[in-house]
Amino acid sequence: MSESHSEQLLAQVAALPPLPGVYRYFDAQDGVLYVGKARNLKKRVSSYFQKNHGGTRIGHMIGKIARLETTVVRSEAEALLLENNLIKRLNPRYNILFRDDKSYPYLKITGSPDQPGLASTSADGRPSAPTAAQFPRMAYYRGAVDRRHRYFGPYPSAWAVKESIQLLQKVFRLRTCEDTVFANRTRPCLLYQIKRCSGPCVNLVSGPDYQRDVENAEAFLHGETHAVLAELEQRMMQHADRLEFEQAAELRNQMSALSKVLHQQSVETISDKDVDILAVRVQGGRACVNLAMVRGGRHLGDRAYFPSHVEDASAVQDFDDSSEQQECTPVEVQVLEAFIAQHYLDVPVPACLITSHPVGQELTSALSQQKGMKIATVHNPREQRRVWLEMAEKNAEIQLARLLAEEGSQQARTRALVEALDLAPDNLDTFRVECFDVSHTAGESTQASCVVFHHHKMQNSEYRRYNIDGITPGDDYAAMRQVLMRRYGKMAEAGRDPPEATPRGGGAQRLPDLVLVDGGKGQVSMAREVFAELGLDLAVIVGVEKGEGRKVGLEELVFADGRDKVYLGRDSAALMLVAQIRDEAHRFAITGMRARRAKVRVGGSRLEEIPGIGAKKRARLLQRFGGVRGVAAAGVDDIAGVEGISRELAEEIYRALH
Incomplete structure (x- = not known):
């Protein structure tokens, strides 16, 4: 070798x-x-x-x-x-790779625990106007955490955070309104009426009482449920002893709500507060790692992860391990260790990980060293931990079966399309389709889209948008000609395949096996004209023509090489794939067109982008005409009448905004 x-x-x-x-x-x-x-x-x-x-x-x-x-x-x-x-x-080709997912959501309580809310009374003893800083709010949060506020989580999903917020509203009645809303309330909102908020915005709860509710909510989120119940019971008895029966009744209702929540949430009385449960399943060359989270003793739900390169990576990893170990590592352990090592680099890790397969001590030691805390992994757990692990294993099995079924369905659709069009690709897995669509609003902000399908799925990173200029507004044929020329012109000039449409422009690509055009004979004729001019194969061009009444499922395929139209049938797997790709091109074109149109309408050629326009001149223009639209509607003479704007500069502004 x-x-x-x-x-x-x-x-x-x-x-x-x-x-x-x-x-x-x-x-x-x-x-x-x-x-x-x-x-x-x-x-x-x-x-x-x-x-x-x-x-x-x-x-x-x-x-x-x-x-x-x-x-x-x-x-x-x-x-x-x-x-x-x-x-x-x-992103190496032969490593097990878990792609970065969206950041985890948190439940945030505003304010630092070192700076409790201020008293809501003035110096003369009368109630003062409440401020948002005095009464912390609960909120859903996603992003980097800091020390200015208190964060609880991470949670496996947005749903888990919002469920916890609703729970805390029922029991502790903390506010969730924005600070600007809080500052402008003059009477209680609906949440106060339905007993989901204590009304701090209009002084219906004192600062110390609200602060106690915040502390109890934090204790609950940390899993200290029994301490919270004991503290509420003690306060209730104190109010009863002082014959303050209304306040005692409020605390009794709060205890009842908390007890009901604990029963519904099945909070266990075991010592585990924060635990992650990791279960892995491998089948058919694919793998699934199911991560379940327990925070504050409550099972918050789970999330499935599907790594790529499992087969290639496991073969190399087996060789890698065998050079220093007596036997190869099972692929399940390889996947699990790869997940732990990659996932917890940027995510907080609890002190205990429960795993479906044993992981190496070297890994946990490295993780402990990086995080500055002792992290333990438990295999073959008992009692409640065993129940959690069995749930995670079952969910991993279900999610992997779903993935394999979806991928099998997509592969069947790809095969059906290849057979229906009588194509002969070298490899079905690399069968490549590019689809084009044009979108505009009465000729305004025309934009074309190109979406890409290969390896049996849409490849979002390879999508491209093309701003169409220099044509008669509303001329879809001219727009299609321009986008096809721009997409394939350089390839024809170089006499080779085009560079791959990757996010960074690297790699190498070949001509698509199929070029779909959203449209009938007219669009296909234009595509045929472009391909003939570039010397490319006409047989790859297929138009998707809407059927009678533009009903879904009645589409017909139009060919550029002179073949008769083909109707695949409403239930055809090939038509389902064509419709999926066509609809994605349509969606991608419309969203791009709308974004471009919105930019133009709010001042796409912004004043700050015009040479000679500084902050002072821009401020004078906006003040005189009331905004960018007003400047755009003004004539050259009107613009030149603004202090500091010469005739030449006024003409330049007028041209830029028109």
Whole structure:
């Protein structure tokens, strides 16, 4: 195998030190193939080049290696953390990769616990006007946390946060209104009427009483439910002893609501407060990791994650492990360890992880070192933990079965389309479709979209929008001609396939196997004209013509190479795929057109973008004409009448805004 590699690469491998570190393999196009860690770089990397691996997955990867980079670190823990940081950043082809998901939501209570709410009475003892700072509010929050407020979570979903907010409203009656709303209330809102808020905006609750409710809500979120109930009971008895029966009744109702919530939420009396439960299932070359969260003793729900590159990565990882271990690591353990290492790099981790498979001590040690706290993993748990794990395992199994069914359905649709159009792609998995649509409003802000389908799914990162200019407003045919020329013109000029439509413009692409045009004979004729002019294959062009009454399911396919129209049938899997791609192109074009139109209507050619217009001149113009629209509606003479605006500059402003 080493005979196919350069002497420079082999010399670099031979010169590696016997120290812990991380290595990266690159192919000839400088794409990252694999990121790995080693306690002995020289021994680990050399093992790749000392054997002939034949036609195996590891053999294919090694055959592509053109360049090597290494980083020496101080310990295995540092190597593990650096490895997974690089995996998330570089997206290597042969590593198990969990793509970044949206950030987790939190429940936020405004204000710092070190700065409790102020008293709501003035110096002379009379009630003062309440301010938002005195009465913290609950809110749904997603983003980076800070020390100015209190954050609880993270939660697995927005639904879990909102459910918790509703729960706290019922029991502790904390406010959820925005500070601006709070500052302008003169009478209680509906939430006060239905006993979901204590009415701090109009002084219906004192500052100290509201602060106690905030503290009890925090204690509840931390899982200290029994302490909260005991404190409420004590306060109720004190009011009763002082014959303050109305206040005692309020606290009794609060205790009743809390007890009811605890019963509904099935909060357990075990010691676990914050725990994450991780279950993995692998089948058919795909994997699912189901993450369930327990916070404050309450099971908040779960979220499923589906890694990519499982088959390729597991083959390389097996080889990687076998060089330093007696036996290969099961793929389930590989997936689970990859998830833990990548997921918790940027997310808070609880002190206990319950896992469906045992994970390495090296991983938990590295995680503990990074987070500055002791993190334990538990395999084969008992009692309530066992119930949680079984729930997570069942959900992982269900989610993986759903994914496989969806992917199988998409593959069947791709195959049906290929057969219906009598195409012969080299590989069904790489069968590529590009679909174009044009959108405008009475000729305004014309924009064309191109959406891409391959590997049996829509590829959002490869979508493109094209602003259409220099045509008669409303001329869809001219717009289609322009977008096709811009999309495929450079490829025809170079006499080769176009560069791949990737987010960064890297890689290489081929001509699509199918070019869908949203429209009938007219649009197809225009596409045929463009392809004939560029010398491209006309057979790949297909128009999607709406059927009688423009009803869904009655569409017909129109061909540029002269074949007769084809009606696939309302229940055709091929038509379902065509409709899916066509509708996505339509959606993408409309959203882009609307955004462009909105930008133009609020001053797309903004005053600050015009040379010679500074802050003072801009302020004078806006003050004189009442906004950008007013400036745009003014004539050159009117604009020149503004202090500091010359005739030449007025003409320039007029041109820019028209």
